[in-house]
Amino acid sequence: METLHEEITDEIRAILDKWKPKEGNLIMILHGVQQRYGYVPWNISKFLASELSVPLARIFEVVTFYNFFNLEAPADYKISVCTGTACHLKGAPVLIQGLKKQLKISPKAQYTEDRKFKVEEVRCVGCCGLAPAMVINEEVYGRLKPEDIEPTLETIKIEETS
Ligand code: FES
Known part of the structure; x- marks a missing residue:
């Protein structure tokens, strides 16, 4: 799978700031990311793992568990x-x-x-x-x-x- 990178925008930082202190924040943040890009880019997952102090594997686990999330950018x-x-x-x-x-x-x-x-x-x-x-x-x-x-x-x- 080709790895695509997206810019970590203020929008993503705002989603992170909003949900970071809350319980069950990971899924809500991932929803925000998916809404912004149409998928969950690899570099954003790495960024979130570091910001939320969760293993990258945990993020990958959540993204692959729910059909709603995509790991690849949608095609036109x-x-x-x-x-x-x-x-x-x-x-x-x-x-x-x-x-x-x-x-x-x-x-x-x-x-x-x-x-x-x-x-x-x-x-x-x-x-x-x-x-x-x-x-x-x-x-x-x-x-x-x-x-x-x-x-x-x-x-x-x-x-x-x-
Ligand atoms: S088998 Fe049902 S639509 Fe193709």
């Missing part, structure tokens, strides 16, 4: 490809392969180099009747064929520039 476009049974049987692996090829993401990676796109595999997204399905940000795309990938990505790029 999160493409969640369903790999539930129905979607798997109807070609999800081919979709993932095609998406990664189009976006030039290596098979084991999730992000494009510019971190604009993230392709992830998820469990059933609740649209089994539309298998194989994927969700791009909040929008569901279903009954996809490999040849749908390119036009779908093109639509996103066009929307972005308009």
Whole structure:
């Protein structure tokens, strides 16, 4: 995983000052960090560990325990490809392969180099009747064929520039 660093802003110092004297402060501070950056950057975790005198491992434990927290910066476009049974049987692996090829993401990676796109595999997204399905940000795309990938990505790029 690539380590990203973020500036320790006055905003983060203010969150720390607000919660530091309070019981159960770590989770509230991490919420503030996640809200500010969309994830919990590694260097901020190190900063918090030192400021709160807690082991870095404890912070990592909390961040990885709760699904709410992310350790990586969010992409502009999160493409969640369903790999539930129905979607798997109807070609999800081919979709993932095609998406990664189009976006030039290596098979084991999730992000494009510019971190604009993230392709992830998820469990059933609740649209089994539309298998194989994927969700791009909040929008569901279903009954996809490999040849749908390119036009779908093109639509996103066009929307972005308009
Ligand atoms: S298995 Fe893919 S939406 Fe349910």
